[in-house]
Amino acid sequence: MSGAALYIVGGLLLLCCLxxxxxxxxxxxxxxxxxSGGADLSNGTLPDPQLSAQLFGNEDWKYVTILGSKTIERExxxxxxxxxxxxxxxxxxxxxxxIGAHRAAARASADLxxxxxxxxxxxYASFLLLCIVLNAVxxxxxxxxxxxxxxxxxxxxxxxxxxxxxxxxxxxxxxDNFGGMLGRRDHHE
Amino acid sequence: MxxxxxxxSKAERIASARQDLRDRTLAKIGxxxxxxxxxxxxxxYSTGRYYHDGLAMLFSQEVxxxxxxxxxxxxxxxxxxxxxxxxxxQLNSYLDSLNRDHTESLRIWExxxxxxxxxxxxxxxxxxxxxLSNIRIAVAILVLQQRTLxxxxxxx
Numbered sequence: 584m585s586g587a588a589l590y591i592v593g594g595l596l597l598l599c600c601l602x603x604x605x606x607x608x609x610x611x612x613x614x615x616x617x618x619s620g621g622a623d624l625s626n627g628t629l630p631d632p633q634l635s636a637q638l639f640g641n642e643d644w645k646y647v648t649i650l651g652s653k654t655i656e657r658e659x660x661x662x663x664x665x666x667x668x669x670x671x672x673x674x675x676x677x678x679x680x681x682i683g684a685h686r687a688a689a690r691a692s693a694d695l696x697x698x699x700x701x702x703x704x705x706x707y708a709s710f711l712l713l714c715i716v717l718n719a720v721x722x723x724x725x726x727x728x729x730x731x732x733x734x735x736x737x738x739x740x741x742x743x744x745x746x747x748x749x750x751x752x753x754x755x756x757x758x759d760n761f762g763g764m765l766g767r768r769d770h771h772e
Numbered sequence: 773m774x775x776x777x778x779x780x781s782k783a784e785r786i787a788s789a790r791q792d793l794r795d796r797t798l799a800k801i802g803x804x805x806x807x808x809x810x811x812x813x814x815x816x817y818s819t820g821r822y823y824h825d826g827l828a829m830l831f832s833q834e835v836x837x838x839x840x841x842x843x844x845x846x847x848x849x850x851x852x853x854x855x856x857x858x859x860x861x862q863l864n865s866y867l868d869s870l871n872r873d874h875t876e877s878l879r880i881w882e883x884x885x886x887x888x889x890x891x892x893x894x895x896x897x898x899x900x901x902x903x904l905s906n907i908r909i910a911v912a913i914l915v916l917q918q919r920t921l922x923x924x925x926x927x928x
Contacts, residue, residue, distance in 0.1 A: 633853045643856040652916050662905040669898055
């Protein structure tokens, strides 16, 4: 009996999480640029490197708390949470596009290196794991003060770009630099 | 494909147009947020093209348009990553510079949200969203300050 109750509670929690994610996605365009004509992921534009520092930093939050208005604090955290989750989705999409190009290049390659493929897989898996952790932490406690974790996710993404670029430069030159992703990486270094 | 010399001269003309715009017009606008609103207002919302008669007469419509577009992007970048506190100060200064009733201007910014169209085309989507969110919070902060200030001065 207690086992069945545990399953029901677990199922309900899962349903709540899914609903929450679904509702978050529905309302994420509240601050979208009316002139841009699309969300960040679809139009190929990528987050500015300065963006993560501002999104996950403390500076703005400290200023808001000094004001002493709970309404503004709530609104601030609600907005930043949505933006931080979008940031995670964007860096994930960026890495996903890279892996897609890498797979295409690997398929066409005559001398496929098994060890390189393992390195790429491990780097991608560790990056995705970090994104899952970051996503969960943002959902639970918000993005404020998570610069270190965001920087780690960003550096893992860079590492992935480096590994793929080292062995498959052809993949990195494909598809118009992934809409400027490589430009962003160069700028970041 | 245009020859390199022509491309270079066009780039130079755009640079000259930008300098002219800065010297004659933008230098007189002290608040960066006001500069951003001004540059956005020179854009035709249905075509996305920028128009400035004086600049177009000195250079050409095409060069003036590109110079304005670049200045707009630069003005936006300057503000998009500014701390919230700075944005609140700038919004306050901008509303003061309008020479209209501050409360009424703030009410318009709160209800009509004119800031939603000040971002340039082609700006990073997430950066635009952060900027719009920050401006919205800045408006809320100024509204709050306006409500609490009379109470505080009454107490004093």
